[in-house]
Amino acid sequence: MKTKVVGALALSTLLTTPALAQDNMEKLTNMQRTDATFTFIEQEGESADSLRNIIPHINVPEGFEVSLYAVVPDARSMALAPQGTVLFAGTRKDKVWSIVDRNRNRVADEVKDFAPSVTFDIPNGPCFSPDGFLYIAERNRVLVFPAAEFFFESPDIAVGTVVGQGDLIPVDEESFNHSARVCDIGPDGKLYISLGQPFNVQPVDKIDLYDEIGIGGIIRINTDGSGREVFTRGVRNSVGQDFNPATGELWWTDNQVDGMGDDIPPGELNRQTAAGQHFGFPWTNSRVVIVTEAEFPRPEGVEFIEPQLELTAHAADLGMRFYSDDSFPEEYHGGIFWAQHGSWNRTTPVGARVMFTALDPETGDAVGAQVFADGWLDEDTGEYRGRPMDIEFLPDGSMLVSDDFAGAIWRIAYNPEQAG
Amino acid sequence: MRRICGIVLGGLLLAGGLAGTVAAGDPKEGRKIANMCRTCHGLDGYARVPIAPHIGGEPKEYLEAQLMAFKTGQRENEMMSVVSSGLSAQQISDVAAWYASHTPVATLPDGVSAEAAPQACVSCHGADGISQLLDAPNLAGETNIYLDTQLKAFKRGQRQHEIMSEVAAALSDSEIRDLANWYAVIQLEIEIAEH
Secondary structure (H helix, E strand, O other), X not given: OHHHHHHHHHHHHHHOOOOOHHHHHHHHHOOOOOOOOOOEOOOOOHHHHHHHOOHHHOEXXXXXXXXXEEEXXXXXOEEEOOOOOEEEEOOOOOOOEEEEOOOOOOOOOEEEEOOOOOOOOOOOEEEEOOOOOEEEEOOOOEEEEOOHHHHOOOOOOOOEEEEOOOOOOOHHXXXXXXXXXXXXEOOOOOEEEEEOOOOOOXXXXXXXXXXXXXXXXXXXXXXXXXXXXEEEEOOOOOOOEEEOOXXXXXXXXXXXXXXXXXXXXXXXXXXXXXXXXXXXXXXXXXXXXXXXXXXXXXXXXXOEXXXXXXXXXXXXXXXXXXXXXXXOOHHHOOOEEEEEOOOXXXXXXXXXXXXXXXXXXXXXXXXXXXXXXXXXXXOOOOEEOOOXXXXXXXXXXXXXXXXXXXXXXXXXXXXXXXXX | OHHHHHHHHHXXXXXXXXXXXXXXXXXXXXXXXXXXXXXXXXXXXXXXXXXXXXXXXXXXXXXHHHHHHHHHOOOOOOOHHHHHHXXXXXXXXHHHHHHHOOEXXXXXXXXXXXXXXXXXXXXXXXXXXXXXXXXXXXXOOOOHHHHHHHHHHHHHOOOOOOOHXXXXXXXXXXXXHHXXXXXXXXXXXXXXXXX
8 A cells, every 4th residue: 555655646746747749749730830849960070070080990892982971869770862852860769860961062961850849759760652751660650751851841740640659569569679660662662660579589478479460570551551461470670671673572681589609590681572471580590490399389381481691690780772873883783781780799799880792693692791891890899989770872872871879870982083 | 755765675675685695796897797788888887779778876786686687587678688697696796786886977957957857756766867775776868768668667567666566557658758758868977986
């Protein structure tokens, strides 16, 4: 009974605090004004200077050059608007950033929070439809902002709900880890959203529930939220996906089990050739057996698809993009770039780099991972200077790399004359 | 308020019981173990990723009790369950001693009065988010999503505590976010201890 005192105290206190941001969704839907204001991020000065001091440490192939594109706190997954004027970057906090390069000198001149009138909850994943609708996949909601690249200048912006709060996953399955969603619009016009499963290895009593909902998978829905299907099964926690523009197939990265040792199991790059394919988790990570079939009855009639590439264990392969521009040398055309965030509990840290694989022109399979850019990890001290998280490309074909540790977006351009 | 303190002491005794025979921790030994923690929590205990809390200058008793809870499965987290499973009781005590030895300095934002702090929280967590009790964590400067997630975990029973489960059960999701925002905007600095 004593604890009731505390409960009552809490309730009476809270009633006096103003009800805040949650109400804004209703106002915005009705095109009403709120009193929200922007937060601007300083692009020059001390923090930009210290970020620029990291650049000499970054190694890129000959002919490429690295620069600081923008100072963006906690920058995660990125989406460039179709007209190329505004870049949006999600975070694992409560902000989505809009990043503008008005004078097209390939350095951002304004970074401010997008839709400050909306109370975001882990808005990690922005993605655009070709006709300019910006989707934002949060921990447990999906929002849509029509014509975001034209309306982002206002703190009050038209917003719609694709998947309502609490309808992406059951609220009892919410966690902070493995809740950074990514999304993409597929060639079929549907919205594809990754749903990490919240455990290292999910307990056996969650298997059926998760398989049905698509937790530990990738779901697809119509852009109005209807027609939900589980598109990908047997995933642990995927935080990077892209459609191959040449074939329309979905490729995605996956993060593998911790606690089995420094060198197993390998990270994965996967190629999906049909809806509903199962990639083995939690039974297997690649060819490494994770749980026994005695304890975890294996689903019947299901073939596990093996990854295209086995990657350095614990390096944390995250955001990925096909290269379909042409300013990079020909060897990169049609291949995949992806960000390795870097390990968190390996004895000797590994990762924090940008990786690349070409595809075999005959089979369309990945030919093998190579390091494209590294140096964000200080090998002497094991400390991170930065941690690459996602890849995006500007209209000129140069690469952007988001870094949620340093709080930056880096640009890597091919410029053989300048770079010498 | 006296009643509340009684309950807190009860919780503390339970936590002490959980931690068992743990002896005094050695912060110098703990400094070595902290190499396992630093990618997320920093060597000074100032978190480097949003999903991890700041732990520098946290009460040693709280840190020990949480690590033991992860180790025994009483509290679950994808990363911490893995990390804690490999630690002995002595190592837990040592690493807790390392992080507890630092000093947290919390500063309210300009123009914000401590009197406006959420009264439901202040007696244990302080108006500025610095713990008033051995069994309570510091909340100053934690990511609002971290605090939001923990309060919801208490509300839904995924995490349990004699006081917090009851407090959180009475809160709506938007009230939870408002409380989380109060502590998230407090500026935290951690003064690292010399050993």
